[in-house]
Amino acid sequence: MAWTKYQLFLAGLMLTTGSINTLSAKWADMFSAPGCNGTPDHAFSHPFVQAVGMFLGELSCLVVFHILLCHDRCKPEPTMDPGQSFNPLLFLPPALCDMLGTSIMYIALNMTSASSFQMLRGAVIIFTGLLSVAFLGRRLQPSQWIGILVTILGLVVVGLADFLSGHGNDSHKLSEVITGFFGFVILSLLLIPMFYIHVGSFADNPRQVLEDALDAFCQIGHKPLILLALLGNTVSIAFFNFAGISVTKEISATTRMVLDSLRTVVIWVMSLALGWEVFHGLQILGFIILLLGTALYNGLHKPLMAKLPCCPGEQRAEEEEAPERERLLGEGKAANES
Template sequence: MFLGEFSCLAAFYILLCRDRHRAEPSLAPAQPFNPLLFLPPALCDMTGTSIMYVALNMTSASSFQMLRGAVIIFTGLLSVAFLGRKLVPSQWLGILVTMAGLVVVGLADMLGTRDETHKLSEVITGDLLIIMAQVIVAIQMVLEEKFIYKHDVHPLRAVGTEGFFGFVILSLLLIPMYYIPAGSFGGSPRQVLEDTLDAFCQIGRQPLIALALAGNISSIAFFNFAGISVTKEISATTRMVLDSLRTVVIWAVSLAVGWETFHGLEILGFLILLTGAALYNGLHQPLLARLPWRRPPAGALGSEAERENLLGGERAPINGDS
């Protein structure tokens, strides 16, 4: 994952080098900033993703993706506490609706354990771990928003810097993990926390694993760059809509290949979560603005000159003033 993010840094410098050789550079000069600012978001990314990957082994892929919608709750609360943002009533309503959606998805997850793929205790533990991880992900998002907007960091550079820190830290952690005993939890022949040499042997003997890793690296690189670009250039609302489409695709593929069974409550839970996300991100406002009783009358603001005065426009010349 971090190798995919780290590759964005190389792409940034290639893009910067090509831009400098143009007659009219399109990239604005970057403001100086300390790269260590992105170390805390990288640590949050590493911790939150590790917890979610452990939880993914205890629950289904669709529930894993849907429960990640809990990040809206914690992001909103942390934005109020640390960014000084004031949430409007529709955003508070979106948080409450999201909480209701999480309850429905969790209930569907527990009722769907009849196939005995996962034990009920594992499902509950996995769901709770996913929701707990969203607290860490919310901290990461708040930190990213603060640093990217404050220093006007290019999205490729931001993602690549986080990937660099995460890749270096995890690479160093692989050394002690190779010797730390973990019993059956490690899942390796030596029963250690992480057997790196055995992992490389598996990659060499099974080309399908190498293909999956290459796909994971490239998809994460494009996904993170696209997500931050959409947030910076368009809006978080658009990113929310696109992320919801990802949930539908994951669920559809899981059902198609037979990795999980269909449960009607998951549809209800997903729709509730989508409604909560839409309310929080203000997706309902353009729809309400189109209602007839929400539009002002044609002459409500008076003439063009009066509207300019209301908006603080320039004063029209009077009595020969120039």
């Protein structure tokens, strides 16, 4: 079935804003500017400040949602469904995990190229699969185990390409928007103790503390283009989250995965065009292997295999997986109660 214009718009918005998100964050890392108290030019290395900006972008989605909800309630016949009520604190544990992961992610982006960073994010499949087995009791299919192994191989190839290109030596000397709220508030408060935690050569700021937010603001004051890069990161993540959720709802989760993979290609091509990195053939090989692992894990091979007369078990495996998916999502329980 052909996509509608709205679906095409969502796919293009997700691909564009997702690419801008990584590129703008890397652009900010490439600036150098004087800091506070007359410190000389130094690189803008403030991953935790960037993480706060990202959570601010996610939080803006929640603000827009409540504005639209209030506007809808003023109508004679409201049409928006606010969804079921729940305790927002349920999202605090995943928000803390997201906050830690996002902060480490921006530290990693400062150490490597934008394209390698985007490819290495494919490691999420490995941990998602293993943790779902350990904590949710999920049974992974053989193709998913193979996908995890292939993904590990792809990560090794990408890491090797990054090492050979020299990037590894550059430095060092609705649930999403709710986690955005917790992440923004908590991480903003954590910037205060981070200002006093001395970490020595691990940090790139002049005071060698875990995060010097004041130094970041001083650098922004000396070079306003840094603010433009940070705003690009904040605004793009807001639209990317909206587009990603909408693509999953309007099209499919598989389409979202494919678009996320295409985002890696766009980031790689743009980085080469801007001269931020040099071409390395191993990156292409690593990306292809990662794409294959992701496809196997997400079952993109099943429609093709189901059409082959030699593979009748694929359709049966899909049918066996359905009750498990219902159990994990709580759909089976809701059906029994009704």
